[in-house]
């Protein structure tokens with residue numbers, strides 16, 4: 001792994017696959033591609049470890065983590081586990097378990113993202129991915145109608161295929177002028193990290209809706225808690241707000257905000273490029289599996305690229321299959337979220353899925 005200015009540069013194709021972004025989507029794409037024998041370079045704009053929201057991981061990530069070869073490292077990190085969460089969504093609070101099989105109850109993870117993402121990047125590097133942290137893609141290189149690489153402050157990087165895993169708002173969709181499709185009005189989320197003791201939250205996370213929005217609260221470690229609050233559209237968002245159960249706890253860092261309005265890039269793959277994770281589509285955190293979707297889309301894009309590389313399918317067909325998978329999944333998620341929100345007195349919009 002190298003930091004800042006570095007090796008990738010100059011050659012005709014420095015890599016088969018160039019991945020932009022070292023979050024779950026980028027690492028999943030890089031690991032899957034390198035496992036299939038492709039030469040992979042990954043550029044991450046920031047220095048690691050770096051913070052990111054989105055710690056609550058659905059148990060469905062476990063088979064993906066096993067396939068990526070990081071399950072043991074994630075288990076060894078000792079993240080908090082939970083068998084479900086408390087939900088009060090326009091009705092009385094009830095415990096919703098993830099489910100169980102012969103080996104016992106399924107358990108979600110409360111993965112501190114700085115550690116989780118650093119662990120994925122380290123695994124990618126160990127597997128043979130050329131990782132450059134502190135190196136941001138700034139310009140897109142196009143050659144003969146194909147995306148052929150990116151420009152960075154330390155020179156150009158050329159590749160047969162570029163995977164944009166830069167998170168919201170996405171690098172390639174903006175640079176290629178693709179535009180976005182919106183499925184909801186802008187939705188503001190605020191989130192924060194606290195220190196202290198909140199016995200009621202030590203048992204399991206909680207999701208509570210009220211007249212003005214909904215709140216997610218969880219414990220991320222001994223004496224450490226996190227919250228996310230999404231306000232109904234049109235409300236003025238108060239700045240010093242804290243969930244009731246967390247009054248009296250100390251802020252570890254200033255609260256932050258994010259636009260979590262439901263949206264997608266109007267196109268997610270084309271000649272020489274794929275867009276994965278949040279760069280491809282964002283749904284608000286009530287959908288509860290942004291990280292799962294990021295891992296899955298990264299793996300599927302890399303799978304499509306590797307099939308093209310061995311001539312099993314044309315690039316056009318592989319890209320069309322990926323776009324279709326993403327559209328179907330997004331359509332399903334938008335519908336499910338729309339039904340969830342329809343049980344509240346708000347929002348005043350009807351969710352139309354991707355066409």
Ligand SMILES: Cc1cc2nc3c(=O)[nH]c(=O)nc-3n(C[C@H](O)[C@H](O)[C@H](O)COP(=O)(O)OP(=O)(O)OC[C@H]3O[C@@H](n4cnc5c(N)ncnc54)[C@H](O)[C@@H]3O)c2cc1C
Pocket residue numbers: 020021022023024025026043044045046052053054055056057058135136137138165166167168171189190191228258260276277278279285288289290291292294
């Ligand atoms: C408040 C909030 C709470 C959430 N809670 C949950 C949750 O509990 N569970 C869940 O599953 N999901 C949650 N999510 C969603 C989750 O955070 C995202 O779905 C997930 O992080 C997407 O992963 P990604 O790899 O696509 O992007 P990211 O994790 O955003 O990673 C993108 C990476 O790309 C890098 N990058 C950006 N631009 C460039 C560039 N030009 N060149 C190189 N690198 C670049 C960034 O530095 C970053 O490291 C939440 C989101 C929010 C806003």
